[in-house]
Amino acid sequence: MAADLLKDDLGWALGVTLRRYLGVVHEIVSDVPGGPRGFQVISSAAQDLATSQVMMAGHLGIDRSVLTYLIDDLEAAGLVERRLDPADRRNRRIVATEAGRELWCERRAAIARAEDDMLSVLGGDRSTFKDLLQRVALAADRLDPASDACQAVNGLVDS
Amino acid sequence: MAADLLKDDLGWALGVTLRRYLGVVHEIVSDVPGGPRGFQVISSAAQDLATSQVMMAGHLGIDRSVLTYLIDDLEAAGLVERRLDPADRRNRRIVATEAGRELWCERRAAIARAEDDMLSVLGGDRSTFKDLLQRVALAADRLDPASDACQAVNGLVDS
DNA sequence: TATTGTTATACTCTATAACTATA
DNA sequence: TATAGTTATAGAGTATAACAATA
Numbered sequence: 001m002a003a004d005l006l007k008d009d010l011g012w013a014l015g016v017t018l019r020r021y022l023g024v025v026h027e028i029v030s031d032v033p034g035g036p037r038g039f040q041v042i043s044s045a046a047q048d049l050a051t052s053q054v055m056m057a058g059h060l061g062i063d064r065s066v067l068t069y070l071i072d073d074l075e076a077a078g079l080v081e082r083r084l085d086p087a088d089r090r091n092r093r094i095v096a097t098e099a100g101r102e103l104w105c106e107r108r109a110a111i112a113r114a115e116d117d118m119l120s121v122l123g124g125d126r127s128t129f130k131d132l133l134q135r136v137a138l139a140a141d142r143l144d145p146a147s148d149a150c151q152a153v154n155g156l157v158d159s
Numbered sequence: 160m161a162a163d164l165l166k167d168d169l170g171w172a173l174g175v176t177l178r179r180y181l182g183v184v185h186e187i188v189s190d191v192p193g194g195p196r197g198f199q200v201i202s203s204a205a206q207d208l209a210t211s212q213v214m215m216a217g218h219l220g221i222d223r224s225v226l227t228y229l230i231d232d233l234e235a236a237g238l239v240e241r242r243l244d245p246a247d248r249r250n251r252r253i254v255a256t257e258a259g260r261e262l263w264c265e266r267r268a269a270i271a272r273a274e275d276d277m278l279s280v281l282g283g284d285r286s287t288f289k290d291l292l293q294r295v296a297l298a299a300d301r302l303d304p305a306s307d308a309c310q311a312v313n314g315l316v317d318s
Numbered sequence: 319t320a321t322t323g324t325t326a327t328a329c330t331c332t333a334t335a336a337c338t339a340t341a
Numbered sequence: 342t343a344t345a346g347t348t349a350t351a352g353a354g355t356a357t358a359a360c361a362a363t364a
Contacts, residue, residue: 016299
């Protein structure tokens with residue numbers, strides 16, 4: 001039984017790694033409505049990454065209807081707020097409250113420590129791995145029809 | 160709007176990458192019962208990676224009941240077979256049929272090409288990335304309670 | 319008594335479509 | 342007419358628990 005063969009599989013490796021990552025993060029943000037997904041919404045709001053919910057849903061790779069429920073719970077917990085866009089009153093800009101920003105800073109640090117721990121097997125190659133993965137992810141995101149990243153980087157893509 | 164900040168996020172990068180990978184593989188194995196998940200079962204069976212269904216479920220990170228349904232469909236399609244283990248008649252060893260092995264070889268090559276395409280942004284760093292990811296995944300798999308990999312590598316872990 | 323595999327059930331997550339309000 | 346957001350519904354995917362067979 002050669003167990004190494006299946007493990008030499010990109011899909012298997014990505015799945016296991018993401019599963020473990022989500023498990024670790026889930027413990028850190030278990031009290032946050034929506035868990036890791038909800039925390040990503042707070043993270044996006046705290047950094048003002050999206051000017052509308054559809055844009056945020058695109059970035060996060062989830063459906064806009066799912067995002068509505070997540071924001072409902074996060075708003076009820078006082079972590080984010082919906083703000084009307086004066087320029088286009090159809091849009092709702094999601095902003096983190098003071099409590100949301102505090103929580104984001106705390107947990108972000110805890111998650112960073114957990115990440116370092118998870119990648120400790122790589123030793124000095126940790127940053128290399130993160131850099132390479134980010135390059136793959138950015139390229140994959142541009143090809144994702146659900147993402148509107150094309151708008152943000154159209155200067156690079158259209159050429 | 161600094162879109163780079165969210166993207167400097169391991170969870171986001173893993174999620175986007177796995178989503179894209181699964182999307183690509185889904186097209187390649189869209190006619191296989193269970194899609195990418197079903198193909199992984201065939202892959203495991205063709206390489207004889209597990210001596211029982213629970214072991215296979217552990218490797219694949221899915222529940223044993225889910226695996227039952229997957230195998231049902233794959234067996235109906237003539238791609239795998241359940242074989243009784245004479246040594247322990249509770250166990251069912253899953254083996255790939257001739258058709259299953261053929262399909263596995265074909266699609267595996269197609270998936271490898273798609274992987275290469277997906278990682279083309281890395282250029283010469285492709286193999287470095289795969290190596291690093293595999294190291295992370297193997298370490299994560301050892302810490303996964305759902306995996307029985309501890310048995311396979313107990314010589315390395317117990318020390 | 320513990321474990322493998324199956325089955326039925328329930329639950330969670332996600333997608334779909336219809337609706338409103340704005341543009 | 343098209344888009345943002347909401348809502349209700351349906352669907353897929355997954356987990357839970359009870360069961361029979363075997364150890």
